[in-house]
Amino acid sequence: MQNKKEAAYFHANKWKHLLLLDYNYILISLLALLIAIFFHELGHYLAAFYYDLNPIFGINLGTIYVKTNFLDLRTHEIISHAGPIMNLVVASFALILLYIRGYGCNMHGYYSLTLFLIPMTNLLVALFSLILFPFSGIL
Amino acid sequence: MIKTIKKLLIPLSLSSLTGCDMTGLVVKDEGKIVYTFTWTTILILFVATIIILWLIRYYIKNAK
Numbered sequence: 001m002q003n004k005k006e007a008a009y010f011h012a013n014k015w016k017h018l019l020l021l022d023y024n025y026i027l028i029s030l031l032a033l034l035i036a037i038f039f040h041e042l043g044h045y046l047a048a049f050y051y052d053l054n055p056i057f058g059i060n061l062g063t064i065y066v067k068t069n070f071l072d073l074r075t076h077e078i079i080s081h082a083g084p085i086m087n088l089v090v091a092s093f094a095l096i097l098l099y100i101r102g103y104g105c106n107m108h109g110y111y112s113l114t115l116f117l118i119p120m121t122n123l124l125v126a127l128f129s130l131i132l133f134p135f136s137g138i139l
Numbered sequence: 140m141i142k143t144i145k146k147l148l149i150p151l152s153l154s155s156l157t158g159c160d161m162t163g164l165v166v167k168d169e170g171k172i173v174y175t176f177t178w179t180t181i182l183i184l185f186v187a188t189i190i191i192l193w194l195i196r197y198y199i200k201n202a203k
Binding site for chain 2: 064
């Protein structure tokens, strides 16, 4: 009985044990971070597209960027905020998915770890860009 | 007054570390605005992620 309980605990907390067993979580966190940055730039792109500013979505030396025309300060503010808002939306969806799937039960460990890291990195990127926001762009 | 505060704050902010004109997130280029993450910004975020994961790892190890 005790062994079954232990096995169930281990099964439900596979993602936690993966942190202790190896260092693959470093690679997975980089992947999750790149996903978060992609969605952040996608938020800017969609907002700029909504205002017909001819945005260009591109990759330059590995970094993702969005280039848009400048309309006015208010539109610029909205487009700037669209990135962190998109991150918060993605984080919310990932957290709902994580809640439904139940923290790694009946899932492969790396899948549950990725599912844990996606909302975490998205929240981190959103908070980081919101902290920088008062000092960013056209003051 | 506000302009003076901003002038004092900008060099002290994290954005001055990210290597771009003002910040790693928004730069002006030929009348257009570029929203981007520089490699320095990505590096800062990556280090922050690893530190958070190490804290979780530390918590799990000591919770046993």
